[in-house]
Amino acid sequence: MPASEPDPATVTGRPGAAWIGDAFTGFDLAGRSWALAVFIDERSRMVLGYRWDTRERPFLLAAALRAAITAYGLPECICVDHSMGAGTVKEAASRLGVTILTRAPTHLAPRSMTERWAAGMCRLFRHEITTSGHPAGASMDPVELNRRFGAWLEKVYHRQVQPDTGTTALQRWRAGTPPRSAPAPAVLSAAFTHHCNRSVSSAATIRLLGTSYNVDAGLVGQTIDASVDVSDPSVVPVRLGGRPMGLAVPVPSVTMPYAP
CATH class of the missing domain: 3.30.420.10 (Ribonuclease H-like superfamily/Ribonuclease H)
Incomplete structure (x- = not known):
């Protein structure tokens, strides 16, 4: 601290x-x-x-x-x-x-x-x-x-x-x-990594840092954990129940109100 x-x-x-x-x-x-x-x-x-x-x-x-x-x-x-x-x-x-x-x-x-x-x-x-x-x-x-x-x-x-x-x-x-x-x-990376839960929409998207991300369609309706590097959120690993579930990738040119 x-x-x-x-x-x-x-x-x-x-x-x-x-x-x-x-x-x-x-x-x-x-x-x-x-x-x-x-x-x-x-x-x-x-x-x-x-x-x-x-x-x-x-x-x-x-x-x-x-x-x-x-x-x-x-x-x-x-x-x-x-x-x-x-x-x-x-x-x-x-x-x-x-x-x-x-x-x-x-x-x-x-x-x-x-x-x-x-x-x-x-x-x-x-x-x-x-x-x-x-x-x-x-x-x-x-x-x-x-x-x-x-x-x-x-x-x-x-x-x-x-x-x-x-x-x-x-x-x-x-x-x-x-x-x-x-x-x-590794310490620097951890300091800039933000963990958050997001509900996957019917369009297989989540919102992070004001941007819409695509995730695997099999995650629709689930609440997943996203680990986002706040200094470079271009690719975001996601997990469900502790299991890796691939990457969330930004939807081009779709910007929404900021959600930390």
Whole structure:
């Protein structure tokens, strides 16, 4: 279990101690509108984890946090607002012993920080895309956009001197407190796995994370257990009475109200 919540003033101000998570929509890049979920180190402004997708989805924020932990280890605490999927992120972080800040840093509200960062980042990254040979207005899939964004962060953004600090994000990060090591893959996977019971409809579907999933037709009318990775719910193992019953697979383009 995580420790009792510290005073935000005692952890913010130390690079590597506090991460802020947020999700945004409406970024116009590569010929279409995009959504972005991101975790940023509060003091150094290093972008630690991120996920782009064609629309806001309940798992994007969890995917960004898992990517950040895998790459950089465990922070002392995180602060997230009420973005879609924030509840599952807090649950996963709590399982890993990460403190959840419910009070914003007194000197800087998380939303104001990430909004300013997102606006500036989008402008810079759009310029990067349009000057790197990508045809104006041409579409790009999420895998390619995430790959390009990661390369741009590493080679450009994290190494730029920021006018208000006179240093780069990478320099400030390296001068901070090293995070705890990332947990073993099995521990990390368990932290991001959500178990829930679902009744199978007459159409052999269940609802998870705002999406309809197909299951085996033989399960119609049964209540099954679904084990969903909240950071990547593309394929979901299901069980009936403890016995494996195959996989639940998302029905394309069917989105429903979020059900955790």
